[in-house]
Amino acid sequence: MSRSDQIACEDVVMFVNAAITSTGQREFRADAAEQRMSLGFLHEYVLGNYRDLYAATLALEINHFNAALVVTNLLRTAHLASPAQRAVEGRLIAARLRFLPPQRVYRVIRELRRLGVNNRRTRAIIRDWVAGRPDLPFDAVKYRRSLSVAARHAHLALPGEVGTFLFDWRRARRYTTPILETWRRAHFDKQALFALPYTVAEGLAAHHGIDRGRLLAHNAASMTRGERLRLQESARRLDVDDIVTADLGRTPLTRLALYVLSLPRPERARRRAELTEALRTATRRAVGRQAGTWGSVVAVLDDSYSAAGSSVKRRRPLAVALAAHYLLEALATDYTGLWLTHRGDPLLVHPVGPTRLGERLLDGLERRPDRLVVVSDGWDNDPPGLAAEVLRVWFARLDPDRRTSVVHLNPVYDSDTFEVRRLAATVPTVGVRDAEDLAALVELARFATGTATFAELRRHLDDRVARFLADAAQSPADAGAVGTAAGTGAAGTVAEAGAAGTEVGAGAAVAQEPAPATPAGEATGAEAGVPSAGASR
Amino acid sequence: MTVIRNGLSLAGLTAGPGQRWGALRLVPLLRDEPITDLRLHARLYDPDDPTLVAVGPRTAYVAYVPHAFVASWTPGGGPVAAYGTQLTDPADARLPGIGLHFRRRMARREEKNRLRFLPLHLAMEGYLALHVGGPSIAWQEWTRRAVTRGLSPRAEEAYTGAEITGLADALRVFEIHPNQCGMLLYAADALAAAFVVPHPDDYRALHPTLLLDLYGELVHHYAHLYPTVGEFSTRIDAGRVASVADLRAELVRTRAAWSAFQLEMAGGLLGMERLTSTLVYRMGRFALARFLPAFDPDRENHIGEAIVDNAGRLAYLKTFRLSAAQARRGHLLSQFAAHDWDLDATATALATDRRSLALRLDRAGFGHLLRPEVIDAARREARERGRRVRRNR
Numbered sequence: 001m002s003r004s005d006q007i008a009c010e011d012v013v014m015f016v017n018a019a020i021t022s023t024g025q026r027e028f029r030a031d032a033a034e035q036r037m038s039l040g041f042l043h044e045y046v047l048g049n050y051r052d053l054y055a056a057t058l059a060l061e062i063n064h065f066n067a068a069l070v071v072t073n074l075l076r077t078a079h080l081a082s083p084a085q086r087a088v089e090g091r092l093i094a095a096r097l098r099f100l101p102p103q104r105v106y107r108v109i110r111e112l113r114r115l116g117v118n119n120r121r122t123r124a125i126i127r128d129w130v131a132g133r134p135d136l137p138f139d140a141v142k143y144r145r146s147l148s149v150a151a152r153h154a155h156l157a158l159p160g161e162v163g164t165f166l167f168d169w170r171r172a173r174r175y176t177t178p179i180l181e182t183w184r185r186a187h188f189d190k191q192a193l194f195a196l197p198y199t200v201a202e203g204l205a206a207h208h209g210i211d212r213g214r215l216l217a218h219n220a221a222s223m224t225r226g227e228r229l230r231l232q233e234s235a236r237r238l239d240v241d242d243i244v245t246a247d248l249g250r251t252p253l254t255r256l257a258l259y260v261l262s263l264p265r266p267e268r269a270r271r272r273a274e275l276t277e278a279l280r281t282a283t284r285r286a287v288g289r290q291a292g293t294w295g296s297v298v299a300v301l302d303d304s305y306s307a308a309g310s311s312v313k314r315r316r317p318l319a320v321a322l323a324a325h326y327l328l329e330a331l332a333t334d335y336t337g338l339w340l341t342h343r344g345d346p347l348l349v350h351p352v353g354p355t356r357l358g359e360r361l362l363d364g365l366e367r368r369p370d371r372l373v374v375v376s377d378g379w380d381n382d383p384p385g386l387a388a389e390v391l392r393v394w395f396a397r398l399d400p401d402r403r404t405s406v407v408h409l410n411p412v413y414d415s416d417t418f419e420v421r422r423l424a425a426t427v428p429t430v431g432v433r434d435a436e437d438l439a440a441l442v443e444l445a446r447f448a449t450g451t452a453t454f455a456e457l458r459r460h461l462d463d464r465v466a467r468f469l470a471d472a473a474q475s476p477a478d479a480g481a482v483g484t485a486a487g488t489g490a491a492g493t494v495a496e497a498g499a500a501g502t503e504v505g506a507g508a509a510v511a512q513e514p515a516p517a518t519p520a521g522e523a524t525g526a527e528a529g530v531p532s533a534g535a536s537r
Numbered sequence: 538m539t540v541i542r543n544g545l546s547l548a549g550l551t552a553g554p555g556q557r558w559g560a561l562r563l564v565p566l567l568r569d570e571p572i573t574d575l576r577l578h579a580r581l582y583d584p585d586d587p588t589l590v591a592v593g594p595r596t597a598y599v600a601y602v603p604h605a606f607v608a609s610w611t612p613g614g615g616p617v618a619a620y621g622t623q624l625t626d627p628a629d630a631r632l633p634g635i636g637l638h639f640r641r642r643m644a645r646r647e648e649k650n651r652l653r654f655l656p657l658h659l660a661m662e663g664y665l666a667l668h669v670g671g672p673s674i675a676w677q678e679w680t681r682r683a684v685t686r687g688l689s690p691r692a693e694e695a696y697t698g699a700e701i702t703g704l705a706d707a708l709r710v711f712e713i714h715p716n717q718c719g720m721l722l723y724a725a726d727a728l729a730a731a732f733v734v735p736h737p738d739d740y741r742a743l744h745p746t747l748l749l750d751l752y753g754e755l756v757h758h759y760a761h762l763y764p765t766v767g768e769f770s771t772r773i774d775a776g777r778v779a780s781v782a783d784l785r786a787e788l789v790r791t792r793a794a795w796s797a798f799q800l801e802m803a804g805g806l807l808g809m810e811r812l813t814s815t816l817v818y819r820m821g822r823f824a825l826a827r828f829l830p831a832f833d834p835d836r837e838n839h840i841g842e843a844i845v846d847n848a849g850r851l852a853y854l855k856t857f858r859l860s861a862a863q864a865r866r867g868h869l870l871s872q873f874a875a876h877d878w879d880l881d882a883t884a885t886a887l888a889t890d891r892r893s894l895a896l897r898l899d900r901a902g903f904g905h906l907l908r909p910e911v912i913d914a915a916r917r918e919a920r921e922r923g924r925r926v927r928r929n930r
Contacts, residue, residue, distance in 0.1 A: 353713070392773075398778070
């Protein structure tokens with residue numbers, strides 16, 4: 001492999017790791033500005049040097065924040081791309097937008113407006129995405145400002161009463177679309193307010209002077225699953241927790257782990273059976289048919305103080321480790337989870353103490369598993385660099401045939417070095433945001449050590465792109481159906497979901513074998529705005 | 538009364554691997570067996586009001602004192618809970634104004650088994666009070682004021698932890714060890730401060746108070762000017778490993794080497810000889826003392842305070858590193874005191890002449906103690922000599 005290929009390979013892996021982990025928010029060590037600046041540079045760099053691959057990362061498990069950034073950057077610099085590149089990018093963008101939560105997409109549109117990107121292609125992309133929304137009147141209520149910005153920016157012809165509603169809502173005496181009418185009445189009728197989406201009702205409730213407990217109790221039916229989970233503790237405090245109930249079993253695994261860790265330890269101990277069962281259910285759903293296919297696995301999980309994350313990403317690294325614990329338990333036939341300081345029930349884990357990886361790694365390696373998975377932010381500080389030495393000596397002297405494969409998963413982006421912090425040069429390190437993607441990420445790990453060639457990486461990405469597009473071509477119809485059925489019973493749903501992407505995505509339906517595992521999980525995330533339909537992230 | 542004999546010793550404490558952040562390196566001190574019959578907790582004061590402490594007849598110590606420590610002990614040696622976990626009336630938790638509460642002493646007994654003292658200010662006051670009385674014999678070179686009033690007012694400057702670049706972040710991201718009872722703080726790998734408490738719980742509670750402490754000029758400058766310190770690497774000799782047990786033994790050896798090395802870095806503090814310690818308060822089997830270094834300008838000079846038990850084991854320690862100028866001032870004053878403030882005798886002891894010594898005294902900020910004609914003569918002589926040297930060139 002030539003030097004330039006090797007560098008290209010490293011760059012792309014570095015970017016993918018960053019795009020999976022960093023959300024531009026404050027981390028334990030770096031603040032938000034550092035994260036954003038570092039990430040912004042990385043985006044510019046990869047976009048300038050490897051445009052094809054930059055676009056292809058849209059098909060990977062990169063997080064919503066970065067996906068939005070990639071879409072914006074591609075549209076912003078479309079004039080630099082060849083027509084062939086533009087065709088592929090258009091399909092990828094259309095597919096990715098459909099999997100993104102609506103608030104993210106609306107933010108992309110607002111950003112495009114701010115940047116003054118408004119060519120025919122961009123307008124077509126926005127138009128097709130809006131046309132693909134399962135319930136546009138619902139969007140008009142919930143994302144009122146954003147939809148009006150999108151409509152103005154892309155010169156959209158909005159169906160039915162939506163246009164009047166957005167731009168001249170006082171003129172109509174009444175609306176025939178139920179949700180629009182509810183919203184109009186909610187300005188003077190408290191009862192109507194309780195039928196609105198929770199976030200919209202929250203704003204109007206202040207206007208009516210409705211206290212929070214009453215609002216939570218009456219609006220419970222219209223909350224999304226994410227809102228229900230988020231408001232559990234508020235509901236408990238306001239004594240309406242029997243009405244605002246969260247279905248923990250249907251919550252995505254990492255989200256659930258975050259919720260579990262947000263509870264005080266005595267409560268976790270009290271609700272142990274319920275929480276463990278929920279975590280196992282979520283795990284079973286994430287693992288699917290892959291359960292028990294990984295052989296013997298040992299996980300070394302970081303519960304040092306730095307796993308506490310920051311005030312905006314509370315206990316995120318620890319939650320990823322906790323979710324990975326349950327996930328690996330399901331994937332492996334024989335599993336051992338080793339926390340750095342915690343002993344006993346993993347449910348009660350608490351971030352405390354230094355990162356003493358060296359000894360724990362040896363404890364894990366000593367069991368001679370098929371795989372050793374390390375989930376840590378990579379700040380090995382007790383003493384510094386001991387983990388790298390243990391791994392080096394282990395593979396040099398005690399396991400030269402590498403019967404144990406070691407993978408390091410890192411949930412934290414290190415903005416100073418532009419990548420996730422590595423444990424050792426010989427061990428692949430990949431970024432992780434949601435533990436559910438673990439299986440797919442381990443697949444990516446072989447590109448992180450520099451052993452796989454650039455051609456292989458390209459092939460891998462092409463393969464992922466084809467799978468992603470094929471999947472996107474199938475799913476919108478389903479997504480639309482789910483949205484309509486489970487929506488608020490609104491009439492006048494835009495029924496063009498299946499026709500979405502006709503202009504940019506024409507001929508995109510390359511028939512490939514369906515890959516249900518990850519993109520399906522992503523697809524559910526797209527319905528965050530619709531009450532009780534699909535998972536919200 | 539001497540409480541600390543043969544220098545400071547960290548017996549019972551082991552050093553863990555340091556964690557670095559920018560120019561700062563924080564080395565944890567771990568205690569296998571915590572001390573349970575002496576506990577410390579912090580009491581916060583308004584950091585914006587200056588505090589007046591009457592330390593003796595007609596002598597007051599004025600400083601910005603953001604916090605005090607409260608030591609509770611049990612006479613029988615039974616464990617006590619940290620006093621800080623109790624609920625107090627918010628009305629009296631906020632103590633108003635200037636030193637209403639502190640009029641009495643640096644260290645003051647509050648109840649039968651509880652002592653309140655002002656950390657580091659206790660040590661700092663000891664340093665400021667060093668020969669503050671001035672000339673003991675009224676030699677004609679000294680002014681009348683110096684003989685009657687001494688060095689008063691005697692002032693020194695220090696920086697609060699909040700002003701040390703990166704210290705707040707370094708303390709925030711530091712991962713406290715479960716059995717940690719202390720910390721060595723380095724700025725650009727120069728020992729800045731040492732802090733030891735009796736119990737890990739106390740440490741956890743007092744860790745943020747490091748930000749309220751005083752730090753010397755050197756620490757402030759080093760933390761500001763040095764971008765980052767290097768990481769010490771760990772190396773295991775692969776040739777010595779043939780089995781898992783070997784590797785485990787190597788890990789134990791590496792850890793011990795780290796510990797020894799980290800303590801070696803603190804050699805400037807632990808190797809301090811000729812400490813002058815004075816007892817401040819005796820509490821059961823413990824004694825609170827403050828100490829002054831030998832003021833050797835070529836070595837590190839740390840002032841500080843310590844609580845030791847009757848076996849000499851360290852329960853509490855807090856040190857402040859004097860800057861070179863502060864050490865020189867201490868050195869000069871000790872030399873004068875040793876020679877009864879006789880200018881010629883002191884000059885001989887310092888291997889210099891009368892004129893240079895007068896100038897040195899002036900540069901150290903004590904020029905006002907000498908009669909103006911003595912100082913002027915010395916300055917004139919120095920000026921003329923400089924002119925002669927230039928002319929001969």
